[in-house]
Structures are given as structure tokens and as C-alpha cells.
Amino acid sequence: MIFQRFFLLLIGLYTCFFSTVLFAKPQRIVSLNLCADQLLMELLPPQRLVGVTNMARDPDISFSYQKAKDYHAHSGRVEEIIALKPDLIVAGQFTSSASNQLLETLGYPVIKIGLPYTMAGIFEQIEAIGKEVNAEVAAGSLVNNFKRRLAVLNKKKRQAPLLRAIVYYANGYSAGQQTIVNEILNVAGFTNIAAEEGLIGVAPFSLERLVTSKPDVLILGELTNNESSLAHRLLQHKAIKEMINVGQVEKILVPDRLWNCAGPSSIAAANYLIKLP
Amino acid sequence: MDSLSDLLNTRKERRLGVFLILLSLMLFLLSLFVGEFNLNIINIIEGLSKDNYNIDSVVFQHIRLPRSLLAIIIGASLGLSGAALQGLLRNPLAEPGIIGVSASAALGAVLVFYSGLSLTFPLALPLGGITGALLSVTLLYLLAGRNSSVLTLILAGVAISSLAGSLTALALNLAPNPFASMEIFYWLMGSLSNASMEHVWLLVLPTVLGWWLIFQSRHALDVLSLGEDTASTLGINLATLNKKLILGTALCVGAAVSVSGGIAFIGLIVPHLLRPLVGHRPSSLLFVSAVAGAALLLFADIIVRLLPTQQELKIGVLTALIGAPFFLRLILNSRRAWAS
Numbered sequence: 001m002i003f004q005r006f007f008l009l010l011i012g013l014y015t016c017f018f019s020t021v022l023f024a025k026p027q028r029i030v031s032l033n034l035c036a037d038q039l040l041m042e043l044l045p046p047q048r049l050v051g052v053t054n055m056a057r058d059p060d061i062s063f064s065y066q067k068a069k070d071y072h073a074h075s076g077r078v079e080e081i082i083a084l085k086p087d088l089i090v091a092g093q094f095t096s097s098a099s100n101q102l103l104e105t106l107g108y109p110v111i112k113i114g115l116p117y118t119m120a121g122i123f124e125q126i127e128a129i130g131k132e133v134n135a136e137v138a139a140g141s142l143v144n145n146f147k148r149r150l151a152v153l154n155k156k157k158r159q160a161p162l163l164r165a166i167v168y169y170a171n172g173y174s175a176g177q178q179t180i181v182n183e184i185l186n187v188a189g190f191t192n193i194a195a196e197e198g199l200i201g202v203a204p205f206s207l208e209r210l211v212t213s214k215p216d217v218l219i220l221g222e223l224t225n226n227e228s229s230l231a232h233r234l235l236q237h238k239a240i241k242e243m244i245n246v247g248q249v250e251k252i253l254v255p256d257r258l259w260n261c262a263g264p265s266s267i268a269a270a271n272y273l274i275k276l277p
Numbered sequence: 278m279d280s281l282s283d284l285l286n287t288r289k290e291r292r293l294g295v296f297l298i299l300l301s302l303m304l305f306l307l308s309l310f311v312g313e314f315n316l317n318i319i320n321i322i323e324g325l326s327k328d329n330y331n332i333d334s335v336v337f338q339h340i341r342l343p344r345s346l347l348a349i350i351i352g353a354s355l356g357l358s359g360a361a362l363q364g365l366l367r368n369p370l371a372e373p374g375i376i377g378v379s380a381s382a383a384l385g386a387v388l389v390f391y392s393g394l395s396l397t398f399p400l401a402l403p404l405g406g407i408t409g410a411l412l413s414v415t416l417l418y419l420l421a422g423r424n425s426s427v428l429t430l431i432l433a434g435v436a437i438s439s440l441a442g443s444l445t446a447l448a449l450n451l452a453p454n455p456f457a458s459m460e461i462f463y464w465l466m467g468s469l470s471n472a473s474m475e476h477v478w479l480l481v482l483p484t485v486l487g488w489w490l491i492f493q494s495r496h497a498l499d500v501l502s503l504g505e506d507t508a509s510t511l512g513i514n515l516a517t518l519n520k521k522l523i524l525g526t527a528l529c530v531g532a533a534v535s536v537s538g539g540i541a542f543i544g545l546i547v548p549h550l551l552r553p554l555v556g557h558r559p560s561s562l563l564f565v566s567a568v569a570g571a572a573l574l575l576f577a578d579i580i581v582r583l584l585p586t587q588q589e590l591k592i593g594v595l596t597a598l599i600g601a602p603f604f605l606r607l608i609l610n611s612r613r614a615w616a617s
Contacts, residue, residue, distance in 0.1 A: 171456060172471065172588075204588040207471055211336055212314045229391070230463055231456035238473050239339035246330055 025134035026088035026109075030074070030081055031056075032099070033092030035261035036113055038064045039126060040090060042142050042264055043135040046071050051084045063257045063265035078102050088133065116262045117180045119150065119187065126263070142264070149267050150187070157189040157274055165190040165217040166210060168240075170231035174205035180262035188273040190217065207234070211243045217250045218243075219273075284492070284564040290555050297568040301349065304575040308345040309337070311579050316341070343474045348578045349571040350477070351469075351537050354484055354529035356570020357563060359544020361491045362414075364498040364559040365522045366421070368430050370607065372545035373530045376430060377437030378413050379539030382527075383464040384441045384448070385409025386535035391452035399475070403483050406535030411527035413437050418523060467540035467593035469578050476536045487528030488567070494521045495560035502559055540593045542600020543570050549607065 029044060030051035031037045037056040040049050041064050054075055055061060056068035074080045078099050081089070089110045091100050104110050111132055116122050123143045130139020165185055167175045175181035176192070176199025185192045193213050194205055220235055244251055258269035285291045310316060316333050324334025355373065362371035362378075373379045389395050389405030416437060421430040445464055449457040497518045500508045509515055533540075548566045555561035577595050584590055 171459065206313055206589070208313050208336055208340055211340065212332055214332070229452075229454040229456050230460050231454075234471050237339070237471060238475070239335055242330075242335040242339055243332065246332055246335055 026132075028084065028086050029088045029090060029133055030084050030086040031090045032076060032081070033090065033113070034062060035092060035115070035263060036090045036129075037068065038062065038261055038265065039113075039129055039263050040133065041067050041071060043126075043130060043138045044133060048133075050086065051081065059257065060255075061257050061260060063261065063263075063268065065257070082106070082108075090129070090133075115180070117178050118183050119146075119266070122146070122180075122262050122266060146264070146267055149271075153187065153267070153270055153274065157187075159189070162189060162191045163216040164193050164214070165219055166193040166205075166213055166215040167219045168205070168210055168235065169202070169221055170229070170235060172204055172207060172210075172234055173202050174199060174210070175202050176200050180266055181259050184259055184266055184269045184273070185219075188270040190273070207237060207239060211239050214247060215249055217252060219252045219254055221254060221256045284495075285555075285561050286558065287556070290561050290565070293551075293554055294565055294568065297565055297572060301568055301572040301575065304572055304579065305345055305349060308348060308575050308579050309341050311582055312336070312341060313582075339473060343477050344469050344472045344578070345575065346477050347469055347472045347480070347537060348575045350480055350484055351533040351540065352543060352571035352574025353567040354487065354533045354570070355540060355543035355574070356547040357488060357491055357544075357567040358526040358530050359570070360548040360559070360562045360566035361494075361498070361522055361526055362544070363548055364501065364562075365519065365526075366418075366430060367502070369549070369611065370431055370545070370604075372542065373410075373526070374539055374541030374543075375438075375545060375604070376413075376417055376434030377441060378410050378417075378526070378530050379467075379534050379541065380438045380441035380445070380465065381413030382406040382410040382531040382534035383539050384445045385412075385531065387445050387448050387464055389535075391448060391454070391457075399479060403479050403532040403535045406533075407483060407527055407531030409441070410531035410534070411524065413441065414523045414527050418519070462591065464538045465593075466591040466597075467534075467538035468589075468591045469537055470581075470589050472536070480532045480536050483528045483532040487525045487530075487532070490521050490525030490528065492563060494518050494525070495563050498522075498559040498563075502557075538591075538593065540574070540596055542596045542604065543573055545607075546600050546603050547573060549603075 027048060028050045029040065029048055031040050031049065032053065034053055034055045037052040041052065041056070049071060051074045052068055052071045054073040056071070057065055057073055059065045062068060072084070074084065076099070081099075081103065086108060089103055089108050091110055091112050093112050093114050100110060100112070113125060113129065116125050123146065126139050126143050126146075127136075130136045130142075167181055167185070169175075174194040176194040176197070178201055181202075182192045182195050193215055197209075197213070199205060218240075243249060252273065254269065254272060258265050258272055281291055281294055285294050314336060316337055320331050320333035321337045323329040324331050324337070358378075359372045362373065362376070363369055365371070370376075373382075383406070385405040385408045386402055387405075388409075389401050394405070395402040417430070417433055420433040442465060446461050449461050449464075454460075497508070497513045500511050500513050501515075501518065503511075505515060544566075547569045548562055551565045551569060552562055555565060574592075574596075577592055577599075581590050581592050581595055
């Protein structure tokens with residue numbers, strides 16, 4: 001009898017122990033990815049999100065650059081991350097894999113988040129991450145807020161005929177199918193020419209194709225002003241200026257921070273496109 | 278035809294010259310009409326007047342035309358400077374790409390471009406390239422000198438190339454720009470894509486000056502092929518000749534590289550193919566090398582546009598693919614000469 005009780009107690013202790021190990025909610029989370037930074041800052045206070053990338057503070061590329069001032073920023077070096085004593089690391093699919101692997105080998109739990117390219121994908125990702133970091137309530141209200149703003153946008157956006165738009169990045173890239181930029185354009189009521197022409201992902205789109213694509217709207221990144229790179233010099237090409245004149249193309253400059261990640265910034269990007277006259 | 282007879286000596290050479298000019302013209306026209314988009318000639322002609330300006334003429338005037346013009350100018354500069362350097366150093370393997378002149382010009386251009394200096398006054402860009410080229414030709418001339426073995430020249434060239442290449446990479450990595458690492462490739466391999474008319478204007482003045490300097494010394498180059506001592510007894514001022522040729526090559530190669538990056542091997546292939554056809558005479562070789570260089574670069578640029586790669590292949594990759602085996606063959610052929 002005593003032996004049986006002792007046995008039960010042992011089992012009880014065991015379950016107790018495992019549940020704390022297996023189901024413990026992570027308390028010190030470190031992000032290694034700019035897009036993860038932006039999502040996690042919406043969900044977690046600085047006490048629980050103990051490290052974001054230093055890119056998160058860059059107003060050119062980070063949507064939540066102001067919020068990031070309240071969080072600790074790291075440089076991405078492995079020793080610096082270990083010093084933060086994380087119990088969960090959130091990386092991007094494309095975070096430099098050597099440090100990902102090293103952290104995994106050292107026994108740190110690492111989750112990798114992908115790049116969703118639809119609004120539905122964004123909702124799923126927010127809810128999934130919310131579960132992982134034990135912030136389901138915050139995730140739920142973020143998604144609801146997102147959906148509400150999307151509904152408002154749907155009412156305000158331009159109806160048919162849709163304007164034909166093309167996005168042109170430094171180095172001659174455009175965004176085609178399966179990109180969040182394409183989804184943002186569609187949500188905001190534009191047809192994306194690059195997607196229509198079968199471009200998949202962010203891929204090269206030659207200057208000649210751009211000039212002859214007859215867009216109504218040309219969308220450029222705001223980093224256009226940085227002339228000291230060949231990549232950006234392309235955006236100043238005379239042929240683009242002439243195309244704008246000849247085709248009476250409307251030019252919209254979109255700050256890169258609005259759409260280099262999928263997430264809270266995406267709805268802001270769609271709004272930005274619509275509010276313009 | 279007067280000027281042509283001045284540049285080329287025999288009737289056979291003149292025929293070759295005319296043939297090459299016609300070939301280049303044909304390639305130039307072809308180059309204007311090859312691309313992803315089929316241009317309508319009627320639209321282009323109509324577009325010449327301001328009122329009927331249309332998309333076809335935008336593509337023609339601002340994309341195709343500057344690109345084809347640059348191919349001609351840069352190809353001619355590379356062919357000509359290859360022939361001139363081979364005459365100056367009396368060394369068959371002298372070529373701006375191989376001996377590090379292009380890499381140094383790229384370094385000069387990169388320093389000017391990424392420091393933002395080229396924004397304050399545009400001509401700074403070719404001037405940067407020219408300064409880089411000038412320094413390296415002078416350095417080579419001092420290091421490898423005249424009459425030095427092929428080996429010394431090539432090794433000096435390798436040293437200068439790798440030094441300039443790594444300094445370029447360093448400069449680009451220090452530049453505050455996320456595309457720097459991709460652009461190293463552009464400067465070192467060369468490309469004509471996305472050229473604009475502004476590039477042509479930047480390039481044209483120093484290039485023509487360089488050509489003029491080189492062509493002026495063509496008769497002295499003939500005499501120099503008899504050896505330095507003979508040349509000076511025949512009244513050639515060697516110091517002036519060297520200065521003219523060094524400055525001339527630096528001007529046209531430096532300007533070319535500052536616009537297109539370093540395109541290799543044109544200056545090696547072209548003079549070698551043509552030398553037997555002009556009786557090994559340096560003065561005649563200069564002109565035909567310039568024209569054939571233009572034809573070869575135009576041809577390479579057309580091929581690059583026709584290849585079904587997702588992003589256009591850098592033109593320097595193509596010229597290296599043609600040129601490197603050629604270079605290897607030259608080395609194998611001249612192995613005996615090396616032993617001496």
C-alpha cells in the first residue's frame with residue numbers, strides 16, 4: 001500500500017517536472033529577424049522580448065522603429081545572444097543559417113518564421129506565434145484589429161476599373177505573384193502588372209519591359225534618393241522619366257519600411273497607397 | 278577615303294578596314310533592334326518630332342541607342358589600347374584587363390562614385406577612372422619596364438589587379454549601401470545594361486582625346502618595333518612617345534571602365550587576330566583593332582541580350598569565356614619564348 005502510494009507520488013512528480021520543461025511558457029524571447037521583431041513587439045513587453053535586431057531601430061527599413069527604442073537591440077552575434085539568456089529564439093527562414101544552427105546545437109529552442117504572402121497567411125502567422133510565445137490574447141486582438149482596418153479599407157478603395165500598377169525596386173527588380181507586395185496592391189485595388197506577366201516572387205524585370213508595360217501607376221521605394229549606388233542610379237534612368245511623361249504615369253513613392261515585411265505594416269502600406277490622390 | 282589611306286598602308290589593309298567598318302555598322306543597326314520588345318520603325322521615325330513622341334521612341338532613344346553607342350566607343354577603346362600597349366611594352370600579352378589597368382580604373386571610379394563626389398560634378402567619375410588607369414600604367418611601366426620578359430609583365434599585372442580588386446571590394450564594403458556586394462561584380466566584370474545617354478556624354482571627351490594621342494604616335498610605334506636604340510637613332514623621342522601612349526591608354530580605358538566596369542580580353546583577342554593581316558605593322562594594327570574591338574563588343578552585347586538568362590549575363594563574363602581559352606592558347610604557343 002505504502003509502496004503503491006509512493007509510486008503514484010513518483011509518477012505525479014514526474015509529470016509535474018515534464019510539464020514544466022515541456023510546456024513551460026518561454027519568458028525570455030530573442031528575435032533574430034527584422035520581420036519577427038515587428039510581430040513580437042506587438043505581442044510582448046520589453047521584459048519578455050529581451051532582444052530585437054538593431055535593424056528594428058532603423059527608420060528606413062523598420063516599421064516599428066519608434067517602438068524599438070523601448071527594447072534592447074543586439075547585433076546578431078551568437079555570443080551576444082547567449083548573454084541575453086534566451087529561452088526561445090525566433091529567427092527568419094533566411095536568417096544566416098550558421099548562427100541558427102550553432103544556437104540549435106547549443107540547445108536553444110529556435111523557431112523559424114516564414115514570409116506569408118497573403119493577408120490570411122499573416123493572420124495565421126500572428127496566431128501561431130502568439131501561441132508559441134504565450135501571448136494568445138494579444139495575438140487575437142491584433143488580428144481582430146487588423147481585420148477591422150481591412151474592412152474599412154475595402155469600403156474606401158477604388159472600385160473598377162482597376163488601375164494597372166508596377167513596382168520597381170533598385171537593381172531592376174519587381175514584385176510578382178506570391179509576394180506580400182502583390183497582395184497589398186490587390187487589397188488596395190490595383191492590378192499588379194508584374195504578376196499578370198507571370199513574374200514569381202521578387203525577380204529581375206528589365207528596364208525595357210518596365211518602360212513598355214504601359215502602367216497607370218509606377219511605385220518606387222523611397223530609398224530612390226540615395227544616388228550613390230548603381231542599383232539606385234537605375235531608378236533615375238532617363239527612360240523612366242520619359243515613360244512617366246509619355247504615358248502620364250502617376251508615380252508613388254512608398255517608404256521601404258511599409259512593405260519589406262508581412263505583418264502589421266502591410267495594412268499601413270495598403271492605406272498609404274489609397275490615401276494618395 | 279583620304280584619312281583611311283593615312284591610317285592604313287596598303288590596299289589590302291584598306292580593304293580590311295572598310296570591311297570591318299561595314300561589319301560594325303551592320304552590328305550597330307542589329308544592336309538597335311535586338312531586345313525584349315520589338316520596336317516599330319514607323320513609330321521611331323514619327324517619335325523624332327516632339328508631338329508624336331511615343332513609348333517606342335523612348336525605348337529607342339534612351340535605352341537602345343546609348344547602349345549601342347557605348348558598345349562601339351568602349352569596344353574601340355579596348356581594342357585600340359590593347360594594340361597600343363602591346364606596341365609600347367613590345368609584349369604580346371599586354372591587355373588592359375590582364376595587366377590590371379581596368380581593375381585600377383575600376384578602383385578609381387568606385388572611390389569617386391561611392392564617396393558621392395560624382396554627384397557634385399559628373400565628370401569626376403571618368404576622371405576617377407582615368408586617374409586609376411594612369412597610376413597603374415605608370416606603375417607597370419616602372420615595374421616591368423620595356424623589353425622585360427612576358428612573365429614579369431604578367432606577374433606585375435596580377436599583383437596590380439589583385440591589389441586594385443581587393444581595394445575595390447574594401448571601398449564597396451565601407452560604402453553605406455546594401456547593394457555593395459552585388460556591385461563589386463559589376464565593376465570587376467563589366468556590363469552595358471541600363472546605360473543612358475548621360476554616360477555617353479561623360480565618356481566621349483576623354484575617349485576621343487585618348488584616341489587622338491594614341492593615333493598620333495602610330496608612326497613612332499612602327500619605328501619602336503625595331504628596338505629602342507634604333508628608334509632613338511632614327512630621331513624618335515622615346516620619353517615623349519611613352520608619355521603619349523601611357524596617357525592615351527589611361528584616358529580611353531579609364532573613361533570606358535568608369536562607365537561600364539572592366540570588360541576583359543577584347544584588347545587581347547582583337548589585335549592578335551588582326552596582326553598577321555596587317556603585316557605585323559603596329560601603325561596599321563591600331564586602326565583595325567579599334568574598329569574590330571567595336572564590332573566584337575557590339576556582337577557580345579547582342580548575344581548577352583539574346584541569352585535566355587533570368588537576369589542579363591554580365592558582358593564581361595561572355596568576353597572572358599571567349600577570351601580566357603584564347604589567352605591560354607597564346608601562353609602555350611609562346612612557352613618557348615618564356616624559357617629564354
